[in-house]
Amino acid sequence: MIAPMFPITPLLPELQTVLASKSRLVLEAPPGAGKTTQVPLALRDAPWLDGKKIVMLEPRRIAARAAAQFMAQQLGEPIGQTVGYRIRFESKVGAATRIEVVTEGILTRLIQADPELTGIGAILFDEFHERHLAGDLGAALALDIQHTLRPDLRIVVMSATLDGERIAQWLDAPRISSPGRSFPVRIEYPPARTQESTEQHLVRVTRQALEENEGDILAFLPGRREIARVQGMMHALQRDDLEVVALHGELSLAEQQLALAAAEGGMRRIVLATNVAESSVTLPGIRVVIDAGLAREPRFDPNSGFTRLETLSISQASADQRAGRAGRVAEGAAYRLWPQSRRLDASRTAEIMQVELSGLALELAAWGSAELPWLDPPPAGALAQARELLIRLGALDAQQRITALGRRMLELGATPRLAAAALRAPEALHALVADLLALMDARSPLRGEQARSDDFRTRVSALHAWRDRRSATGSGHAADAGALAAIEQASKGWRQRLNLRSAASGMPHSHAVGDLLLHAFPDRIARQDEGNPLRYTLANGRGARLHEQTALLGEPWLVVLDLRHEARDSLVLSAAPLDPRVLEQDYPEQFRRVRNVRWSEGRAAVEAFEEHRFGAIVLERRSVPVQAEDAVPALLAAIRQRGLDGLPWSEAARRLRLRMQSLREWMPELGLPDVSEAHLLATLEDWLGPYLQNKRKLDALSEDELSQALAALFDYEQRKQLDAQAPDxxxxxxxxxxxxxxxxxxxxxxxxxxxxxxxxxxxxxxxxxxxxxxxxxxxxxxxxxxxxxxxxxxxxxxxxxxxxxxKGRYPKHPWPEDPWTATPTHRAKPRGT
Known part of the structure; x- marks a missing residue:
């Protein structure tokens, strides 16, 4: 088969020459240059490979399948021979495979399983500019291996929009750039109308774009929900020559292949896509891009401990890359649905800087070191928080070394939280575990009113009803059948990984879901407050509340799976009830009896309690006598809360403090003590603590005792200086x-x-x-x-x-002509004068 010409083709000999003598290379090439498919093919027979395999990391499953399929077609072979791919729950490789396209989790497993990378001669990191966490980790691990075990290993970093100079410095590698192939693209900024939603704006601009341009249209939206809404609105265009297709990561393989295929003769195609279509896949016939300027990206909220997908404005690099899609085959147009005056960030932020890092921390513990050659090292605070979670889950020991459970969690391939839940589950519930792994990793399939349900069990019920061959609506659940099909496909993959032959069906008992998931979220166990049925206290000490229409009203114990952080009590978005006896059985070490001493503002006294706790949740409390050694810290805490004005200062002591503060400022050489409020509060234990012994209330401290405590801060000589230099x-x-x-x-x-x-x-x-x-x-x-x-x-x-x-107003008082020599007096003039 004759290989087609791509913009990257003239650079392939140079690339081969560089890698013959260098072990690292940075390749910059814009979308459409052919780097993803042509570079692996050009390198597969390189002498330095010596028959070894090329592994190419592709961030997205859609792109991994498509790239492998295209390369196999170029070789005239079926997928799985010379070229294959491996993604989660799917593998098309064989003994003869020389080029293997993998997604990010697969690469990390390959490296951890065999640090010498036996049989692998090169690793290619495609679309590195997307800066996914697993890509950064994979590159750092590969560099570590190259430095220590495999100096012959080749590492190639490829990207369409990349800070090539910075990457080349990091890798200490030569840099090759391809100009690509691009036709002029006209950029327009059609304004939105008043009260017009993003979806309505996009449909209106689509009508305009169809009239003004030829060819197919690629429209970028942030996520599947927005794509579904726009699909439902496209009938307003009233055209018979249009085919509207979706492209996002939750589609089945057949649906993805449909979106990537060319339109049939006489038809024009509108592809509604997430950012998976920015650079990783080839879409034939696109002449127009309509860009909402939004993407859905993970963000970790350290306040709540949750990672959630947030809809954010894209970077300028992404906007340019999206627009470039319109100029692949001919002149095109890009319609941007944001004001031209808006300034975008130059490039996207690396995931490692903004996501939860427990998965990374577990990988580093398995590797044995976090001291890797990072492009951007993980933030120390987020990494420490992740390690604390792993210790709680049992994946790390107290010395932060990986445990046997931690290694099994890595092998399973789920997130650490979910892996911990799966591996702690009784064997009889493994089929339900597979469903929970799939459901937790996906968006809710519920629609309509049920989409607002905060009871996670409703999702399980919807999946089981759909699986039991009842329609999504006929089963009593308003659910998206397509979403349920995708969740079922993922559950099937987990069942295979867990060696299960059959799926769960029916509705599990009321606590089964919560009893399993509590092992994933032991820090988010919540107990209902006695005085407020909508409010809960979490094991991590935070407060949470149910909304007024909650489906969980009356549940005494919950495991909270998702919440929205708010200033006072966070709002529970998803939770499941649990049986507290499971906590007693599986987490006995977290049940403690503690003595709690505190200041009661209402009683103006120190009080003591003995509390039975699970984490920060108080299960039982009884009053106990206050011990002398307990009272002083509580009294000092109360003083700090109230401030020094709450103490019984005598007028003499108050004036003494003011004189001392003033003279200390005027004559620092005297070395007088600091009696400012800030310093006295900071050192309460030293100067006031001894005078609070055997006291339970602040009003037991007398004015004399407080004055003595203050006077004890300075010696006789300092008091003499004070009286002389700042007299009362x-x-x-x-x-x-x-x-x-x-x-x-x-x-x-x-x-x-x-x-x-x-x-x-x-x-x-x-x-x-x-x-x-x-x-x-x-x-x-x-x-x-x-x-x-x-x-x-x-x-x-x-x-x-x-x-x-x-003088006229006060005639009885002296008003001498000469005040310099007049006799001073505090009285009026004597009578008769």
Missing amino acids: SLTVPSGQARRLEYSPGEPPVLAVKLQELFGLADTPRVAGGRVPVTLHLLSPAGRPIQVTQDLHGFWERTYPEVKKEL
Whole structure:
């Protein structure tokens, strides 16, 4: 068979030459260049392979099948001979297979099972720009093997949109770029109308695109639900020459092949696709792209501990790649359903930075090291959280070493949570386990009102009713038959892996589902609160609530499978009831009797309880006497919560603190103790703890004891310095002692009647003369006349005016012409003067 020409074809000799002498290579080639199918074929007879196999990692199952099928056709062979593929639950390989296309989980299993990669000469990482977690792990493991065990192993990283320079530096590898083959693509941004949904906008633009362009249309939507809605709306186009097909990862093999085939003569095709169609598969005849600009990607929420798919705006790299689909065979057009002014992120974020990492942590534990040559290392916090979960599941021991259960979990190939549940299940329930593995890995098949059900058992019931050959609607369930068929196919694969001959049927007993899944989510066991039937406490200490129309009302125990994180109590989206006796049987170590001492704000006292707990769930509580050693920490915690103002400060102690704080600021060389609120709260145990011994209430602490605790913070010499440099009061010329008011960060304030300062020329100072006192000069009636730190200037400039104004108002008080030499007094003039 004559090989067709692709844009990548002229570069293949250079690629072969480089790999003859180099063990790593970065290949950049845009969609349609042919890299996925032509590079493996060009390398299969390379001398350095020495008859070994080429393994190519393809991120998506659709693309893996399609690539292998196309290469086999080029060789004129059936799939499974020279070219084969392996994906989850499906394998088409044979003894003669030289090129094997695998998906991400398969590659990791190959490496873990045989770190020397016996019989494998090269690993190709296709579509690496998608930065899937398993792809990053596979590349890091392959590099580790190459550095330590297999220097002859070839590693090729291929991508359509890639930061080639950064990747080449990471790999220390040469870089080859293909210009690809592309025709001009016209970019348009048709605006949405008011109140128009994304689906309505897309259908309207599709009508416009059909009138303005030739050829088939590829429309990008975020997920299967949106695709189904648009399919239902396409009848509004009222055209007989249209064929509308879906393309997403949940389709059967036959449905996927239909979507990838060319349209029949005289028909125009509209392919409604998720981001699986960005670059990994070839779609013939596409001349128009309509892009909603959205994708559904996993995001881990550390607050709730859940990973969920979120609908997000795509990156600029993805937008360019999608638009390029319209220019593969001729000039095309791309209609973008977002404002042209919107700025997109340059590229997508690596999955390793934003997903739950328990699967990765288990793989690293099996490998024996996390010190791998990462392009982007996993975040330390997320990795630590994942290891804590694995310890709870029994996959790691306390020293974070993989256990026998952990190795069996890896072999099963499910997520760590679900693998733990499957392997702990009694053999009689393995058929139900297979169904749960399939259902947990898929979107809910329920539709209509039942789609809002928070009882996970409804999904199990729908699957079993469908399997028992009753229609999805006739069985009493409003369910999507296509979704149930896909779930059944996955369940069949799990049954094969679990060596089961028959499937489950009928409805299992009320607790069976929860009793199995609690082993996947031991941290999400929830118990109903006594006072509120809609509220639950989770074993991890968080609160959760059921919605008003819940199907789970009255269930005392639940295992929560999905929830939406909210500020106070998260909303339960999916859960199943369980039998608490299973917890007692399987998790006896998590049932504990603990003594809990706390401060009761209502009683204003320390109280103690003995509690029987499962995790953070309190099963039973009884009051017990407070022991002396328990009370002090609770009292200190209460003080920290209330603040220092809640303590019984005497006026003298309060003023002492203010003086000390002020002088510490003005004269740091004295080394005075820090008596700020922040420091005193931080050191309560040291200075106040001894005075709280044998107390159960805060009001048992007296003013004298608190004053003694404060005074004990400084010694005699420091007290002398305080009295000298920041005195509590000043003796004014009238002979009276007048109090100074201190406030940290401000000069002290002296409030004094004007007549008491006659004869005083300058403003008093404290802190060794560094800080002038702020004088609040008062009238004979004690009302403010002037605020000043310049007494000399007041006598010279302001006093004559003050005297003129107040002499008539206060004739019984002295108002001398010369305040410098006048006798100070705190009294009125003697009678007769």
